[in-house]
Amino acid sequence: MNALNKTYTTRLNYPLTWRYDSVRYVPMRPLPNALPVTVTGQGWRLLRANLGWGTRPAVLRPVPLPGTRYLPADAWRIGLQSALEGVQVTEWAGDTLRLTFDRYASRQLRLALPRDSARLYTARFSPAVVTFRGPASLIAALPDPYPVMVPHAADKRDEEVEVALEPPTRVRASVPSVRMHWKPRFEQSRNSLRRTSQPNQ
Structure with a gap:
């Protein structure tokens, strides 16, 4: 003691x-x-x-x-x-503590399909615009429009599905998911061809 x-x-x-x-x-x-x-x-x-x-x-x-x-x-x-x-x-x-900070920032972005998917499908989103908030450097780097992937499980020709948004780490979206109504483009082309080929009444 x-x-x-x-x-x-x-x-x-x-x-x-x-x-x-x-x-x-x-x-x-x-x-x-x-x-x-x-x-x-x-x-x-x-x-x-x-x-x-x-x-x-x-x-x-x-x-x-x-x-x-x-x-x-x-x-x-x-x-x-x-x-x-x-x-x-x-x-x-x-001798020192190294710290890295950034300002918070917000940005509204339209939603769209990725370029590769947009060649095959068309889509409408609800809501169509989402607000993202996070570090300013990350927010500035987000693409506009913001890409939303077609779910792998979605295999119908014309359907509406709920898709979760997956922003980068440290970035938050104003909604966790959106409703997406999508259809293959070839279906639209086929329907247009059918209407064109019908004889005039």
Whole structure:
């Protein structure tokens, strides 16, 4: 027990809490939920910190500007030092935390069949326009019109099916699925040919 009254240096994987404007900005890579640090302090305090007794996560407040940013050592050390009362943070595995943020953006896009499918089928969608929201860089890269695949299970010549939208990771659509009424183009051509070939009355 007396040994715990002495000063020691040890390594901790300390939990983190992030505070930033999550309404306007989104991290492009997962933010770490813990930070490996080397700390010095009294044995009792280090034991409590190592076991998580009475400790609270360190609060880090990055500036979430678009593009790659770094949280300098002074910024994360202040957050850790405030959480680790009576314990001195002496070292971390690196000098900075690398963070990548982007602004949230929204964009309305018409729906259509992919180019290859559009040569074989025609389709109507309900709704015909969907709003996508996510990181601005991903939203800007979405194709217009937004392609919706004909389901593999759809084998009728003329039918209406419900199709799930599958936007890229980190992008959300205003609706999870749409109704699609589709038919093969050759059926339309055949019907037109039949009407043309009928004798005039």
